[in-house]
Amino acid sequence: MKNNKDIGDLYKARYSDLEIEPDKSVWDSIELKNEEIRFYRFVWNQFNIYYLSSIIAFSALSIFSFVNVMTFNNTDQAKINSAPVLFQNSIPQNSLSESAEKLNADFHKGNSSPVINTNKTKRKINIKSDSLNENSSKYLYEPALENMEAKDSINKLIPPIVIKKTPKRRVVIVEQRDTVVQIDTLKSKLRRKR
Amino acid sequence: MLNEKELIDGCKKYNRVAQKVLYTKYSAKMYAVCIRYLKNKEEAEDLLQDGFIKVFININKYSSTGSLEGWIRRVIVNVVLNHLLKKKRYKLESIENHKNNYDGDAGYSSQIEHSYTFENSFGVEESEFTKPELDKALDQVPEVYSLVFNLFHIDDLTHSEIATLLSIDEATSRTRLFRAKKILQQYLIEIREKKRYREQLS
Numbered sequence: 544m545k546n547n548k549d550i551g552d553l554y555k556a557r558y559s560d561l562e563i564e565p566d567k568s569v570w571d572s573i574e575l576k577n578e579e580i581r582f583y584r585f586v587w588n589q590f591n592i593y594y595l596s597s598i599i600a601f602s603a604l605s606i607f608s609f610v611n612v613m614t615f616n617n618t619d620q621a622k623i624n625s626a627p628v629l630f631q632n633s634i635p636q637n638s639l640s641e642s643a644e645k646l647n648a649d650f651h652k653g654n655s656s657p658v659i660n661t662n663k664t665k666r667k668i669n670i671k672s673d674s675l676n677e678n679s680s681k682y683l684y685e686p687a688l689e690n691m692e693a694k695d696s697i698n699k700l701i702p703p704i705v706i707k708k709t710p711k712r713r714v715v716i717v718e719q720r721d722t723v724v725q726i727d728t729l730k731s732k733l734r735r736k737r
Numbered sequence: 738m739l740n741e742k743e744l745i746d747g748c749k750k751y752n753r754v755a756q757k758v759l760y761t762k763y764s765a766k767m768y769a770v771c772i773r774y775l776k777n778k779e780e781a782e783d784l785l786q787d788g789f790i791k792v793f794i795n796i797n798k799y800s801s802t803g804s805l806e807g808w809i810r811r812v813i814v815n816v817v818l819n820h821l822l823k824k825k826r827y828k829l830e831s832i833e834n835h836k837n838n839y840d841g842d843a844g845y846s847s848q849i850e851h852s853y854t855f856e857n858s859f860g861v862e863e864s865e866f867t868k869p870e871l872d873k874a875l876d877q878v879p880e881v882y883s884l885v886f887n888l889f890h891i892d893d894l895t896h897s898e899i900a901t902l903l904s905i906d907e908a909t910s911r912t913r914l915f916r917a918k919k920i921l922q923q924y925l926i927e928i929r930e931k932k933r934y935r936e937q938l939s
Contacts (some may be wrong), residue, residue, distance in 0.1 A: 550921050551890035557871050558891045562765035563772055569782050570760055573789050574753075580794065581751055 741805055748796045756793055763806060764789070767813045773887060774817045776876070784820055788813040814892055818902050821884070866925065874924040882917035889914050 739747065739758055747755025767788060771781035792812050799808050866874075875883060884903070888894045889910075894902070896910045903910070 550918055550925070551886075553866070554871065554875065554886070555891050557868060558769070558773055558887075560766075561769040561773075563769045564765050565768040565782055565785055569764070569768075569786050570757070572786050573760065573793075576786070576790050577751075577753070577756065577793065580790070584751055 742801075745796065745799065745801070745805065748793060751793070759792075760789055763809050766806070767809060770810060770813050770892075771817055773891070774814075774821070774884070780820075784817050785813070787820075788816040791816060810892065814888070814894075815902070818884075822903070866928065870925075870928055874921050874928065877924050878917050878920045882913045882920065885910055885913040886917035886921075 739755065744755050744759055744762075748759055764785065768781060768785050771784050771788070772778070775781045775784065788809075792809055795812065799805065875886075878886065885899055888899045888902070889896070896907045896914075899905075899910045900907045
């Protein structure tokens with residue numbers, strides 16, 4: 544049985560249910576693109592959780608640091624205003640005691656004498672133990688003198704270190720053919736060796 | 738196996754499995770659509786990819802009133818048409834070059850009138866032409882006309898929809914459809930005559 548059809552219907556019948564399998568690489572590229580979309584979609588969906596929390600944390604941190612700076616300045620000022628200043632001479636050195644007395648006199652005429660603790664500190668000195676002590680594996684340190692009053696003798700705290708002085712000598716050797724000339728520049732002596 | 742509702746819900750949540758199932762289900766049909774418009778394998782694959790990405794992004798806009806396949810087909814067709822409009826390929830082929838293929842511009846109303854009589858008079862038998870013959874005949878039609886023919890007869894778009902999509906008048910859409918059919922008719926008659934001649938010889 545033959546069925547008369549319009550051209551449009553003929554082509555519709557031909558193409559409407561037509562299926563052509565595409566290459567597998569198409570899905571791979573779609574999936575690749577989807578990963579990117581999924582990421583941005585996730586970011587957008589989680590905006591309230593991540594972005595808002597980070598904004599809150601950042602603003603809290605900035606407020607805290609601002610308040611902290613403000614309080615620090617205030618307390619510092621208050622300390623300066625309220626702290627009793629007293630120059631106290633505890634160092635048995637004439638110059639220091641004089642200067643302390645002078646300061647007291649200058650700054651606080653008639654008032655209760657201000658006290659300043661003048662503590663003597665000394666820089667740490669590292670000395671290799673090889674040449675000084677039997678205990679060769681350690682470095683020797685001078686004991687820290689922080690918070691120790693200067694009236695204590697430094698010799699009492701640390702025994703003096705005696706380092707042997709080696710005689711200074713500078714030798715210049717000049718080789719000239721078979722002659723070795725040794726010149727001691729310090730003693731200004733010229734020796735010749737054959 | 739996911740049913741259509743689960744599939745849509747999964748795709749709305751950007752579920753990878755649901756997306757894969759959706760692609761597997763409709764990719765072959767949509768690739769055929771792309772091939773029909775573009776006739777180039779690589780270009781069709783690129784647009785199939787773009788189309789499905791657009792489907793996955795815009796699936797929230799799909800209302801369950803129509804069929805999912807129809808909606809996907811419409812998205813793919815839109816992507817293909819946008820691509821063609823960007824390339825302005827269909828505009829490159831001047832309509833003037835094909836004036837000799839028909840009776841000429843005798844006026845819009847007379848053409849439409851003629852087209853209806855032509856449609857009624859030219860009946861073709863379903864089994865008369867093979868699939869390659871139909872493809873070959875459609876390939877002979879200039880793209881400006883075959884585009885409207887495809888949209889109207891195969892993708893079931895109305896003339897107003899075609900006019901909107903292609904940024905043309907409805908009247909132009911009708912005229913292009915008529916011309917496409919006329920050219921197809923000529924080629925199909927030619928093929929039929931050749932077949933009959935061969936049969937007589939044998």
